[in-house]
Amino acid sequence: MDVLGCIILCIMSPISIFVGIIIKMKPTFVISKILFVVCALLIGSCQPVGENISNTPSPTCSDNQASLDQINGEEIQEDSNVDLLSEKIPHGLKLEFWHPWAGETAEMVEELVDNFNQENAWSITINSISHADTDVFVEDLTEAFLNKEQIPDLIVSTSQSLRTWYSEGYPIKEMDLFIRLDSEGSTEVALPEIFPAFWNIDVLDEKRLGVPAYQSGQFLFYNQTWGNELGFEDFPGTIDAFSEQACAAAKSNLYDTIAENNGTGGWIFNSESLSLLSWLRVFGGGDLINSRSQPIFTQPENINAFTFLYDLYMDDCAWTGRISEPYSYFSNRMAIFYSGQMEDIIKQINFDDDSENNDTWMLVPYPSAFGKPIVMVKGLSYAITTENEGRSIAAWEFIKWMLAPENQALFVEKTGTFPLSAEVIERMDVEAEIYPVWKDSLQYLPYAQAEPSYKAWYVIKKVLEDVGWQLTQYTMRSEDIQTILSDAEVIIRMLE
Numbered sequence: 001m002d003v004l005g006c007i008i009l010c011i012m013s014p015i016s017i018f019v020g021i022i023i024k025m026k027p028t029f030v031i032s033k034i035l036f037v038v039c040a041l042l043i044g045s046c047q048p049v050g051e052n053i054s055n056t057p058s059p060t061c062s063d064n065q066a067s068l069d070q071i072n073g074e075e076i077q078e079d080s081n082v083d084l085l086s087e088k089i090p091h092g093l094k095l096e097f098w099h100p101w102a103g104e105t106a107e108m109v110e111e112l113v114d115n116f117n118q119e120n121a122w123s124i125t126i127n128s129i130s131h132a133d134t135d136v137f138v139e140d141l142t143e144a145f146l147n148k149e150q151i152p153d154l155i156v157s158t159s160q161s162l163r164t165w166y167s168e169g170y171p172i173k174e175m176d177l178f179i180r181l182d183s184e185g186s187t188e189v190a191l192p193e194i195f196p197a198f199w200n201i202d203v204l205d206e207k208r209l210g211v212p213a214y215q216s217g218q219f220l221f222y223n224q225t226w227g228n229e230l231g232f233e234d235f236p237g238t239i240d241a242f243s244e245q246a247c248a249a250a251k252s253n254l255y256d257t258i259a260e261n262n263g264t265g266g267w268i269f270n271s272e273s274l275s276l277l278s279w280l281r282v283f284g285g286g287d288l289i290n291s292r293s294q295p296i297f298t299q300p301e302n303i304n305a306f307t308f309l310y311d312l313y314m315d316d317c318a319w320t321g322r323i324s325e326p327y328s329y330f331s332n333r334m335a336i337f338y339s340g341q342m343e344d345i346i347k348q349i350n351f352d353d354d355s356e357n358n359d360t361w362m363l364v365p366y367p368s369a370f371g372k373p374i375v376m377v378k379g380l381s382y383a384i385t386t387e388n389e390g391r392s393i394a395a396w397e398f399i400k401w402m403l404a405p406e407n408q409a410l411f412v413e414k415t416g417t418f419p420l421s422a423e424v425i426e427r428m429d430v431e432a433e434i435y436p437v438w439k440d441s442l443q444y445l446p447y448a449q450a451e452p453s454y455k456a457w458y459v460i461k462k463v464l465e466d467v468g469w470q471l472t473q474y475t476m477r478s479e480d481i482q483t484i485l486s487d488a489e490v491i492i493r494m495l496e
Helices: 028-042 103-119 134-146 159-167 176-183 196-202 224-229 239-254 273-282 300-314 327-331 344-355 389-403 405-415 422-427 435-447 457-471 478-493
Strands: 094-099 125-130 154-157 211-223 265-268 335-341 361-364 375-384 448-450
Touching (some): 094 103, 094 134, 103 125, 134 159, 159 196, 211 405, 211 435, 224 361, 239 300, 273 335, 273 375, 273 457, 327 335, 335 344, 375 389, 457 478
Parallel strands (some): 094 154, 265 335
Antiparallel strands (some): 211 335, 211 361, 211 375
16 A cells, blocks of 8 residues: 555644643752753743734844844745745745754764755855754753743754743744745745644644654564564554563563573563553553643543553563663663654664664554554654744745755654655655665555644643653552542643
């Protein structure tokens, strides 16, 4: 079946709630970092926070825009006879671009930025600045907003953070006019047609705050070769089949001649938020706030999901390792499954090459009790933070250039993430080592469900991860699960 022909809309509706401090049973420095970022996002703003923003906010931070050569400009006029938008870009602008990428991804982005700087017709120079990771980035930019410091012209961040900053009156520029003028031919280069499942993520109250930069799926990595040797013809499509294969692998390791792998073999227990949310969705839960913005962790479906994970762990069909990364365990048949993002494809391939592992493995969706596989996706989006006309149009041209199919194809080849448009698939290097596994994963695009983007998600996911962590503690009992989930609701309500 043609993968592109079956792409469907799967997107969760944004909901906003007030949230407060969380108290986690983890080291103090972790608590401090969580609290700092939460407080940075949710306390203090240029204008009062509102749940529904009906009008464009009137920012008071715009006088802090970065650049010595900033020009004054009037707002872009919605005139049907407007000249090409690109003709409003002054020659030789220097723009500052903040992002949270690090390591090889940051190096690849820097290469793309250098190419744009050399190729663009306006002699625009983009200065890209890495901020280590998403938490650090959000912390740094929020602090710059609050302290009225120098801010960048454009950014890459989470949809949740864009919504929060916009609601608080910080300069997150609405992009609807750019999109409309593109569609009317008022620009020389138009934005590619992005898949609806990703395109709808950055819309708040019918206002577009960003455009997707990348989206990565959360999958189960499955050792198909080992599964076949254990007598299973296919990957597990149901909860019972998953348990059966995980327990069979654990039993195989327990009764082989290698003592060091006893207690391993099944699924590597993962308490990261997107993995746990996937399991909640498997059981029909995962809606962690209701229509009145109240936390609802104690829904029966959520209790069933956590009970399943607890039982799986207590039966030794799931286990936790001393090494945080799963690649060596998976390559050495100490796990038949692990939960991971699409970026892990390249890392797993590299580890297998180094260890000369020849097993065949694949990405499979989380099984489902209702016949619909679960694939949660998360990512980052481009946004414009300058309100100057010429600079914002220049930033828009850079965003479109980064999302051009040939540049997106390079990004996907280096990261292993989902393509944002059909044109990207056509430009992928079929000889790339990741291509077979990556292409096979595209069949699950119709099942993509976006990570929550409401303001409270940052707090809720930290509480969710703490609940998952508690499931693996020796003091844990099955009857404690509902109490722990009730406590989680109390924590989230504390400063409501």
